[in-house]
Amino acid sequence: MRTATSSSKFPIAIAVAVLVLGGVAAAQSTPDTENGRYALSPAGDGFLRLDTRTGAMSTCTNSGAGWACYAQPDERAAMDAEIGRLQADNERLKAELAAREPAASGKTEEALPKSDSLKKTEPKVAEGERKIEIPLPSDRDMDRMMSFLERAWRRLIEMANRVQRDINGGKI
Numbered sequence: 357m358r359t360a361t362s363s364s365k366f367p368i369a370i371a372v373a374v375l376v377l378g379g380v381a382a383a384q385s386t387p388d389t390e391n392g393r394y395a396l397s398p399a400g401d402g403f404l405r406l407d408t409r410t411g412a413m414s415t416c417t418n419s420g421a422g423w424a425c426y427a428q429p430d431e432r433a434a435m436d437a438e439i440g441r442l443q444a445d446n447e448r449l450k451a452e453l454a455a456r457e458p459a460a461s462g463k464t465e466e467a468l469p470k471s472d473s474l475k476k477t478e479p480k481v482a483e484g485e486r487k488i489e490i491p492l493p494s495d496r497d498m499d500r501m502m503s504f505l506e507r508a509w510r511r512l513i514e515m516a517n518r519v520q521r522d523i524n525g526g527k528i
Contacts, residue, residue, distance in 0.1 A: 395406045402417035405425055416425040493501070 393408055395408055396416075397404045397406075399415065402415060405414045405416050407413075412430070413428045414425040415428060416423055
């Protein structure tokens with residue numbers, strides 16, 4: 357009996373060892389897609405692979421030598437880098453402007469002459485309120501404008517008549 361028991365324990369121990377080692381081997385050979393790290397989507401003649409932990413994307417295709425995945429450029433990383441560069445430039449330019457501020461304030465030590473061309477004229481004030489008055493054209497200005505428009509209209513009509521005569525061969 358003793359031999360029967362020891363001989364029956366041996367195959368059980370081997371079976372347990374095979375199962376344990378087989379489980380470890382199976383766990384090592386299990387692709388990462390089964391535990392949810394990668395998401396695969398068909399794309400063209402291959403697959404698009406998304407790493408759900410890092411967000412990196414790769415294009416996987418089957419070449420003659422086997423499957424190969426190539427990382428896709430991350431546009432967000434490029435945009436973040438550009439934003440960082442622009443922010444650094446902005447800070448540098450602000451610092452330069454602050455350093456120039458006293459010299460570029462526009463103040464001078466000398467007094468300006470009384471006939472300063474930069475002096476702003478005050479708008480006309482009507483009835484105690486601050487309103488800008490726009491003067492209307494005088495009757496003389498209106499007459500000049502009307503005579504100009506009449507001359508322009510006559511010239512336009514004469515030009516149209518000449519074109520009509522040229523088209524008709526001199527006949528009206």
